[in-house]
Ligand code: ADP
C-alpha cells in the first residue's frame with residue numbers, strides 16, 4: 001500500500017463539525033472514516049434547481065413550488081389539522097400540517113407567498129394534490145422564482161442526524177478527495193483498462209453532486225457502472241471468504257433423530273410434498289458431516305418451509321444440541337413459537353422464545369434456560385443474538401425470511417457460537433431468486449429449492465381496480481364479511497416516513513368502519529407496541545375481527561388460513577416481489593381467495609403490464625423474471641429492494657449482466673492482491689444493515 005493521504009485511514013472526526021457526539025451517531029450509519037462518508041451514498045435526489053408551476057406538479061413527484069395562501073383553516077375532522085390552500089395562476093394545492101404552532105398558523109395568512117418543497121399526493125376524492133408537512137419559507141412576491149439550490153442528494157439518516165449535516169459532511173469529504181486525498185484503488189488494473197472507467201474519486205463525486213437531476217440515463221454512466229461493479233465485487237469477495245473461513249471450522253455431527261422425525265411426521269395432519277422430502281434429505285446429509293452446513297432454503301410463500309425447519313431442529317436436538325430460530329418480526333417469532341410448541345413439545349422437546357418484550361424476571365429466567373441448556377429450541381428476533389444471551393450448546397441456527405436481514409447479521413450469528421465449533425446454518429427465504437443470481441448474492445450458501453406447493457391450495461385470483469371504484473370494492477368486502485370471510489386491507493405508501501404510512505392506515509380503518517358499521521375492523525401498524533400488534537393479530541386469527549387494516553408489517557410470514565380476501569392500496573407503487581409476498585398471506589386455506597390491487601389512475605403502460613403479471617400468475621419465479629424484464633430504468637438508487645439482498649446501489653436483477661466479469665475480477669484479486677478484500681468489504685458492507693432500515 002503506497003503511503004499517502006489515504007482517506008480510508010483518516011477518522012471522520014477530522015471533518016469540521018464532527019465531535020464525539022456526532023461521531024457516535026455516524027457510527028450508527030457505519031461511518032468511521034472519511035472514506036466511509038464518501039461511500040455513504042445518496043439513495044435519491046431532490047431537484048431544487050427550478051420552481052415548478054403548481055398546475056404541473058405531478059403526483060408522487062417532489063418539487064419546489066411557490067404559491068399565494070388563498071385559505072388557511074384548522075379542521076378537527078379526525079385530528080386537529082392545519083390546511084393551507086395555495087395557488088399560483090396555474091392551479092391549487094393543499095398543504096396539510098398535523099403538527100403546527102400558533103405562530104406558524106398566524107404567519108400563513110391569506111395573501112402571503114410561500115416557497116415550498118415536498119412530495120405531492122393525490123387527495124382521496126380527487127380534489128387535487130396535497131402535500132403533507134412540506135418544507136416551506138415565507139417569501140415576498142417579488143422574490144418569486146429566485147432560487148439557487150441545485151440538485152440535492154438524499155442520504156440514509158439516523159435519529160439525531162439531519163439530512164443537512166450529512167450533506168455538509170459529504171461536501172467536505174469530496175473537497176478533501178479533490179485536494180489530493182486518496183482512496184485505495186481496489187480494482188485490478190486490467191479491469192480498469194478494459195472498461196476505461198474514471199477514477200474512484202471522480203465516480204463518487206458524480207453520485208454525491210450530480211449537478212443536474214440524474215435522468216434515466218444515470219445507469220448508463222460509467223461512474224455509476226463502476227461503483228455497481230465494485231459493490232458486487234465487494235459482496236462476492238466477502239461472501240466467498242466467509243464460506244471458506246467457515247468451512248475450516250468443525251461442526252457438530254447430527255446422526256440421530258430418525259425415530260423422532262418419524263413420530264413428528266406421523267403427528268402432522270398431512271404428508272410432505274416430494275420437494276419437502278428432497279430438501280430435508282439434503283439437509284440431513286449436510287448435518288451429518290462435521291463441517292458447518294450453510295444452506296439457503298428457498299420456497300415460495302406457503303410452500304411449507306416451516307416443517308422442513310422443524311425436521312432440521314429435531315436432528316440437532318436428538319444429538320443434544322440447541323437450535324436458535326431467528327424471525328424478522330416479533331409477530332412472526334410468536335407465531336413460530338406457537339407452531340413449534342404444538343409440534344415439538346409432545347415429543348419432549350422444550351421450546352422457548354425470547355423477544356424484546358421479555359424483560360426483568362421473565363427475561364432472566366428464559367436466558368437461564370438457554371444458558372443452562374434446558375431450552376432445546378429457542379425462537380426469537382434479532383434480539384436473540386444482539387443481547388447477551390449465551391447458549392449452552394448451540395448446534396443449529398435457522399434464519400427465517402432471510403430477505404429481511406443483511407449479510408452482516410448472518411456474520412454476527414455465526415460469531416455467536418464458540419469458536420471451536422461452528423453451528424450449522426439454515427437460511428430460509430420466500431424470495432424467488434434465479435439460481436445464477438443466488439450464487440452471487442448468497443455465494444456463501446448452498447441452495448435448496450422447494451418448487452411445489454402442498455396439494456389442495458386454491459389459487460388466489462387477482463384483479464386490478466382503480467381507486468375510483470373504491471366504494472364497489474368496499475361493498476364487495478361487506479358482502480364477503482357477511483359470508484364469514486376475513487379480509488386484509490393493506491395500506492402501502494412507499495415513503496420513507498413510517499408516520500405517514502401509519503396515518504394512512506388509520507384513515508383507511510376509519511373510512512372502512514364508517515362504511516361498514518357492522519363489521520369488526522382492526523388496525524395494525526408499525527407504531528403499535530409489540531403487545532398491541534400481537535393482540536390484534538391474535539384477534540384476527542381467532543376470527544374476532546372481520547377486517548384487518550395493516551401496513552406492510554404483515555408482509556412476512558403471518559399465517560391466518562381463514563383470511564381469503566386482500567385489498568392492496570397503491571399497488572402500482574410497489575415492486576412485484578413485494579406484492580407477491582403480500583398476496584401470499586391469502587390463499588392459505590380451503591376458501592377460494594381473492595386479491596384486489598387498487599391503483600391511482602392514470603396507470604402508466606409499464607405499471608399496467610407489471611400489475612397484469614400478478615393477475616396472470618402466482619408463480620414466484622415467473623413473477624421475478626417478468627419483474628426483471630419490466631423494470632424501468634427510472635428505478636435507480638437504493639430503491640427498497642424488498643425481497644433481495646440489499647445493496648446500496650447495485651441491483652441484482654438489473655446488474656446481473658456484470659456477474660461473470662465480477663467473478664473473474666474476484667479470482668484475480670484473491671490471487672494477486674488479497675489485502676484489498678478487507679478494504680472493499682469495509683467500504684461496501686460496513687453499513688449495509690443500516691441501509692436496510694432506510
Ligand atoms: P412458508 O413456506 O411460507 O413458510 P409455511 O411453512 O408457513 O409456509 O406453510 C404454510 C401452511 O401450509 C402451513 O399451515 C403448513 O402447516 C401447511 N403445510 C406445510 N406443508 C404441507 C404439506 N405438505 N401438506 C399440506 N399442508 C402443508
Ligand code: MG
Pocket residue numbers: 305306400557
Ligand atoms: Mg414462513
